[in-house]
Amino acid sequence: MTERFVVVGAGTMGLGIAYVAAGAGYGVELVEVDRARGAAALERLAQLWDRAVQRGKLTAEQAATNRERVTLRAGLAEVAGAPDVIVEAVPERLDLKRAVLADAEALRPALLGSNTSSIPITDLARDLARPERFCGLHFFNPVWAMTLLEIVVGPATAPETTDAAVALAGRLGKDPVVVRDMPGFATSRLGVTLGLEAIRMLADGVASPADIDKSMVLGYRHPIGPLELTDLVGLDVRLDIARTLQAAYGDRFAPPPLLIELVAAGRLGKKSGQGFYRWTDGVRSGGTELPGPDGSESATGAAG
Numbered sequence: 108m109t110e111r112f113v114v115v116g117a118g119t120m121g122l123g124i125a126y127v128a129a130g131a132g133y134g135v136e137l138v139e140v141d142r143a144r145g146a147a148a149l150e151r152l153a154q155l156w157d158r159a160v161q162r163g164k165l166t167a168e169q170a171a172t173n174r175e176r177v178t179l180r181a182g183l184a185e186v187a188g189a190p191d192v193i194v195e196a197v198p199e200r201l202d203l204k205r206a207v208l209a210d211a212e213a214l215r216p217a218l219l220g221s222n223t224s225s226i227p228i229t230d231l232a233r234d235l236a237r238p239e240r241f242c243g244l245h246f247f248n249p250v251w252a253m254t255l256l257e258i259v260v261g262p263a264t265a266p267e268t269t270d271a272a273v274a275l276a277g278r279l280g281k282d283p284v285v286v287r288d289m290p291g292f293a294t295s296r297l298g299v300t301l302g303l304e305a306i307r308m309l310a311d312g313v314a315s316p317a318d319i320d321k322s323m324v325l326g327y328r329h330p331i332g333p334l335e336l337t338d339l340v341g342l343d344v345r346l347d348i349a350r351t352l353q354a355a356y357g358d359r360f361a362p363p364p365l366l367i368e369l370v371a372a373g374r375l376g377k378k379s380g381q382g383f384y385r386w387t388d389g390v391r392s393g394g395t396e397l398p399g400p401d402g403s404e405s406a407t408g409a410a411g
């Protein structure tokens with residue numbers, strides 16, 4: 108029988124997790140409450156499979172099989188009980204995630220995971236009846252290209268659950284690290300530090316976005332600069348994470364005012380077409396104007 112993998116939330120991460128799970132042979136149920144986002148996710152998945160065929164990574168038949176393995180659901184109420192895996196990938200807000208995890212747990216999955224980037228697993232598990240089956244399954248963006256899976260283990264997580272998560276990583280073609288439950292884990296705590304400092308430097312007028320990014324790429328051999336990475340992650344997602352880390356570690360993680368302003372202006376990065384750069388059809392097309400101190404636009408963006 109086909110094993111069942113439920114993904115809750117069909118945003119940037121949920122659709123990526125659905126893509127790799129379908130590729131690993133799971134029957135995937137992609138749960139999305141926003142009808143338009145659900146439709147957009149299916150469209151994006153179809154594009155990804157078309158591209159994989161064009162690049163010779165999959166045959167047309169394999170791509171069609173993977174596509175057929177994904178079913179969209181409008182809510183967890185539409186999902187039958189006892190799936191093999193449920194991973195939640197809803198926005199990074201404690202109350203929302205706890206509510207979703209409680210509904211997910213009621214379906215009695217063998218393994219329950221959260222794709223949280225920063226919220227302690229212990230906080231998410233507080234109301235769970237079986238926290239021993241729960242752990243963090245932190246995938247990276249874009250999920251089909253990034254091999255790391257950060258498995259976050261709380262005090263209540265059973266060793267069998269950690270083993271199951273490590274086995275899942277192997278099946279999905281991911282390379283796992285197992286980390287102790289602390290806000291921001293191993294990855295976000297370091298990555299967000301760099302991203303927030305780059306935004307403060309931009310606000311201070313140290314250099315253009317492109318030159319700040321180039322400094323890290325050429326000077327430190329980072330594959331991508333911290334501002335472009337923030338555009339890919341989503342400025343709103345980074346803001347949520349910064350607030351979580353600020354609550355845990357203090358003001359060294361306070362979100363810079365510029366980040367708050369850009370999110371309020373709807374400049375969320377690649378997904379909205381504009382962040383620190385402009386994005387056209389998913390491709391970076393140049394620097395953008397930053398809001399001036401009075402909310403007017405001032406030309407501090409960068410070319411390229």
Ligand SMILES: NC(=O)c1ccc[n+]([C@@H]2O[C@H](COP(=O)([O-])OP(=O)(O)OC[C@H]3O[C@@H](n4cnc5c(N)ncnc54)[C@H](O)[C@@H]3O)[C@@H](O)[C@H]2O)c1
Nearest residue numbers: 116117118119120139140141196197198199223224248340
């Ligand atoms: N974006 C990244 O690069 C990245 C990387 C690693 C981890 N994460 C984490 O993954 C999670 C999701 O991030 P994202 O960038 O995909 O967010 P997103 O905003 O792109 O997608 C979240 C989706 O969840 C849906 N949703 C909200 N409530 C729901 C519910 N009750 N049931 C079903 N769907 C619901 C929303 O409509 C939206 O489509 C967050 O915890 C984030 O911190 C994000």
